[in-house]
Amino acid sequence: xxxNKDEALRAKEIAxxxxxxxxxxxxxxxxxxxxxxxxxLEGICQMIATLDVYLASEEIAVGEKDxxxxxxxxxxxxxxxxxxxxxxxxxxxxPDKNRSVGAEGAFKLISEAxxxxxxxxxxxxxxxxxxxxxxxxxxxxxxxxxxxxxNANGFYNFVNTAASKAQxxxxxxxxxxxxxx
Numbered sequence: 001x002x003x004n005k006d007e008a009l010r011a012k013e014i015a016x017x018x019x020x021x022x023x024x025x026x027x028x029x030x031x032x033x034x035x036x037x038x039x040x041l042e043g044i045c046q047m048i049a050t051l052d053v054y055l056a057s058e059e060i061a062v063g064e065k066d067x068x069x070x071x072x073x074x075x076x077x078x079x080x081x082x083x084x085x086x087x088x089x090x091x092x093x094x095p096d097k098n099r100s101v102g103a104e105g106a107f108k109l110i111s112e113a114x115x116x117x118x119x120x121x122x123x124x125x126x127x128x129x130x131x132x133x134x135x136x137x138x139x140x141x142x143x144x145x146x147x148x149x150x151n152a153n154g155f156y157n158f159v160n161t162a163a164s165k166a167q168x169x170x171x172x173x174x175x176x177x178x179x180x181x
Contacts, residue, residue, distance in 0.1 A: 008038035015047065016101045024055050047100040049092045054102060057109050062129035067113040075130070079118070086114045 015030035028051045035044045056069040068075055071085050092098060093107045116122050 005038045005041065008034040008041045008044070011037060012041065012044060012047065015051075019051070019054075019101050024051060024058070027051055028055065043098070043100050046092055046098040046103065049089065050098065050100050050102050050106040053089070053093065053106040053109050062126070062132075065109070065112070067116045067126065070109050070113040071117065073117075075127070082114075082117050086110060086118070090114075 011030045011034035015027045015034060018024075018027035018030060028048065031044060031047050031051055034041055035048065038044075052072070053070055056072070057065050059066040059069045061067075061069075068077070071082065071089065073082060073085055077085070089110045090107070093103055093110060095104045095107055098107075116126055
């Protein structure tokens with residue numbers, strides 16, 4: 001077991017080096033390797049949480065950082081959920097508790113996310129920008145029956161109608177990443 005600890009320490013050092021080189025994906029890969037080798041390694045959970053925040057901060061929504069991704073929340077999260085998640089991350093990432101590389105910057109990022117998402121007016125404005133960006137306006141032609149296919153020649157096409165009714169649409173779900181406690 002001690003040899004795993006040595007390998008885990010080496011992987012953690014490589015992760016720190018990758019972080020300083022701004023290779024966040026590589027850093028996370030080695031941090032996860034260190035955690036798999038020796039889960040009780042001191043500070044590895046905090047390092048992974050720090051890297052998760054930095055990786056989420058690279059996602060851009062409406063010309064700015066995706067504040068929901070930074071806090072690992074879905075867009076539909078209520079005020080209490082936002083508050084709980086912020087507190088959880090703040091405890092994990094506070095520079096007094098987290099000595100891993102980049103912890104201070106990650107704490108600043110979650111603090112910025114909290115300042116936007118906890119203020120009702122700022123959050124509403126941010127959500128409006130997000131929904132406007134993803135909004136695509138559909139135009140319909142007047143007096144056109146949408147139930148009739150465009151290639152209809154006056155005869156009802158039973159084959160195409162049955163096939164279209166058989167198709168189903170899957171809904172996507174948001175999955176929050178698990179954090180160490």
